[in-house]
Amino acid sequence: MERTKKPLHIVKIGGDILDNKDRLSALIEEFSQLKEAKILVHGGGKMASALSTKLGLEVEMHEGRRITSKEQLEVVCMVYAGLANKTLISSMQAKSIDALGLSGADLNLIQAEKRAVQTIDYGFAGDIVQVNSSRIKDLVDLGVCPVFCAITHDNKGQLLNTNADTIASSLAVAMSAHFEVCLKFVFTHEGVLKDMQRSDAIFEEINSTDFVQLKKDGVLSQGIIPKLTNAFDALQEKVQEVRIGSSAIINHDKGTKVCL
Amino acid sequence: MERTKKPLHIVKIGGDILDNKDRLSALIEEFSQLKEAKILVHGGGKMASALSTKLGLEVEMHEGRRITSKEQLEVVCMVYAGLANKTLISSMQAKSIDALGLSGADLNLIQAEKRAVQTIDYGFAGDIVQVNSSRIKDLVDLGVCPVFCAITHDNKGQLLNTNADTIASSLAVAMSAHFEVCLKFVFTHEGVLKDMQRSDAIFEEINSTDFVQLKKDGVLSQGIIPKLTNAFDALQEKVQEVRIGSSAIINHDKGTKVCL
Numbered sequence: 001m002e003r004t005k006k007p008l009h010i011v012k013i014g015g016d017i018l019d020n021k022d023r024l025s026a027l028i029e030e031f032s033q034l035k036e037a038k039i040l041v042h043g044g045g046k047m048a049s050a051l052s053t054k055l056g057l058e059v060e061m062h063e064g065r066r067i068t069s070k071e072q073l074e075v076v077c078m079v080y081a082g083l084a085n086k087t088l089i090s091s092m093q094a095k096s097i098d099a100l101g102l103s104g105a106d107l108n109l110i111q112a113e114k115r116a117v118q119t120i121d122y123g124f125a126g127d128i129v130q131v132n133s134s135r136i137k138d139l140v141d142l143g144v145c146p147v148f149c150a151i152t153h154d155n156k157g158q159l160l161n162t163n164a165d166t167i168a169s170s171l172a173v174a175m176s177a178h179f180e181v182c183l184k185f186v187f188t189h190e191g192v193l194k195d196m197q198r199s200d201a202i203f204e205e206i207n208s209t210d211f212v213q214l215k216k217d218g219v220l221s222q223g224i225i226p227k228l229t230n231a232f233d234a235l236q237e238k239v240q241e242v243r244i245g246s247s248a249i250i251n252h253d254k255g256t257k258v259c260l
Numbered sequence: 261m262e263r264t265k266k267p268l269h270i271v272k273i274g275g276d277i278l279d280n281k282d283r284l285s286a287l288i289e290e291f292s293q294l295k296e297a298k299i300l301v302h303g304g305g306k307m308a309s310a311l312s313t314k315l316g317l318e319v320e321m322h323e324g325r326r327i328t329s330k331e332q333l334e335v336v337c338m339v340y341a342g343l344a345n346k347t348l349i350s351s352m353q354a355k356s357i358d359a360l361g362l363s364g365a366d367l368n369l370i371q372a373e374k375r376a377v378q379t380i381d382y383g384f385a386g387d388i389v390q391v392n393s394s395r396i397k398d399l400v401d402l403g404v405c406p407v408f409c410a411i412t413h414d415n416k417g418q419l420l421n422t423n424a425d426t427i428a429s430s431l432a433v434a435m436s437a438h439f440e441v442c443l444k445f446v447f448t449h450e451g452v453l454k455d456m457q458r459s460d461a462i463f464e465e466i467n468s469t470d471f472v473q474l475k476k477d478g479v480l481s482q483g484i485i486p487k488l489t490n491a492f493d494a495l496q497e498k499v500q501e502v503r504i505g506s507s508a509i510i511n512h513d514k515g516t517k518v519c520l
Binding site: 151 | 311315340341354361362365
C-alpha cells in the first residue's frame with residue numbers, strides 16, 4: 001500500500017515582485033505563514049535588463065526568451081544568483097524561514113544542456129535534462145526552504161540561463177515522486193485575466209479545452225501562454241494542483257486554478 | 261577520553277586567482293585532489309572593482325578594506341555571491357567536487373553586525389558575531405564542500421560585506437570544535453616574501469616573535485600583515501595549522517607555515 005505523500009508547495013515569483021520592496025515584503029510575509037514544506041523559485045529578468053542597460057549591453061529577446069550571450073550570462077549570474085537570490089535569502093531568514101539559496105549547479109541539483117541552435121541561437125540558454133529530486137527532498141526533510149534562481153549548468157563547467165517558470169514546473173514534476181506537489185505561479189495580477197485590457201476579472205478555473213479555445217479567440221496575453229503550457233505539462237506529470245495569481249494564492253484557494 | 265577529530269581543510273583563495281582562467285583551473289585541479297573534508301572561501305574584490313568602474317561607481321578603500329555604500333553592497337553581492345561563486349561551483353562540480361555555494365545569510369550560517377561608525381564609516385561592512393558550526397559540520401559530514409563567498413547578514417534582513425580572510429579564519433576557529441582544522445591562505449606568491457621586491461625567496465616558517473620583529477623592520481608588505489594577524493588569531497583559538505602560499509600548499513607542506 002502506498003503511503004500518503006506529504007504536501008510540498010513550489011512557489012514561483014516573477015521579476016516584478018523582486019523589483020518592488022513593498023510587494024516583496026508582502027510576499028515574504030505570506031510565504032512565512034505557509035507552514036508546510038516549501039520551495040521558492042525566482043527569476044529577475046527586469047533587474048537583469050536594467051543592469052544590462054547600465055553596462056551598455058544590448059538585451060535581445062525572442063518570444064519572451066532572453067538571447068544569452070557570454071556577457072548576458074554574466075549579467076544574469078550576477079543578478080539572479082547574486083543580488084536577487086541573496087536579498088531574498090536575507091529577508092526570508094529575518095522572517096524565520098530557513099532559506100538556502102541555490103542554482104542548478106549547487107550540489108548538481110539541476111542539470112541542463114545548452115539549447116541546440118536551430119533557426120534561433122539562444123546562446124547560453126539551458127534546457128533541463130535532470131533534477132536531483134532525492135537530494136532536494138533531503139534538504140526539505142531537514143526543514144530547509146530551497147530558493148532556486150534561474151541558473152543551471154551542464155555539469156561540464158558551463159553555467160546556463162534557464163527560464164524560471166520552466167525550472168518551477170520541472171521541479172514540481174520531479175518532486176511529485178516524493179510529495180503531493182502544489183505549484184503556484186505568483187505574478188502581479190489576481191489570476192489569468194478574462195480581458196487583457198482589464199485587471200478586475202479573472203478566470204476561476206481553466207481546463208485544457210478552455211485553453212485551446214481561449215488561445216484561438218486571442219483572449220490570452222502572450223505572457224500567460226507559456227505559463228499555462230507549463231501548468232498543463234506539470235498536471236499531466238502527476239503534479240497535484242496548479243494555481244496562477246497574486247501572493248494571495250500562497251495560503252488561499254484563490255487565483256486561477258488550472259485543471260486538465 | 262576525547263575522540264580524535266577528523267581533519268578539515270579550509271582554503272581561502274584571493275581575487276587574483278578568480279580573475280585568471282589558468283590559475284583558477286590549476287587551483288580547482290589541486291583542490292579536487294584533496295580527499296579529506298574541505299571548505300573553500302573566496303572574495304572577488306578585483307572583479308567587484310572592475311564592475312564598479314564599468315558602472316561609473318567610485319571605489320573607496322581604507323587600509324585595504326572597501327567602504328561599502330548601498331551601491332557597492334549591490335556590486336559585491338552580484339560579483340561575490342553571483343558570478344564568482346557560481347563560476348567556482350560549476351567548475352568544481354565538473355571536477356566531481358560536490359560543491360554548494362553559500363553566503364552567511366544562507367541557512368543563517370554566518371551572522372554579522374554592521375560595523376559601528378568610529379573615525380571611518382565603512383558602510384555595509386559586517387563584523388562576524390556567530391558561525392553556525394554544527395550546521396556546517398552536518399553539510400561536511402554529508403560529503404558536501406561548502407564554498408563561502410564574502411557576504412554575511414545581520415539576521416534582520418540586511419546583507420553585509422565581510423572580508424574573506426576574516427571569514428576563513430572565523431570559520432577555522434568555529435570548526436575547530438569539531439575538526440582538526442588546517443587553514444590555508446592561497447595567493448599569487450609561493451609564501452610570505454623575505455623581500456617585497458623579489459618573489460623568489462620566502463619564509464618557511466614565521467612565529468609570533470618573528471612577526472613583531474619583521475613588522476618593526478618594515479620587511480612585510482601591507483597586504484600580508486592582516487593575513488598573518490588572522491593566522492595568529494586562528495592558531496591561538498585552537499586551529500591546528502596555518503599555511504600561506506600558492507595553490508601548491510593545498511596538498512603539500514609548502515609555502516610559509518605560521519606558528520605561535
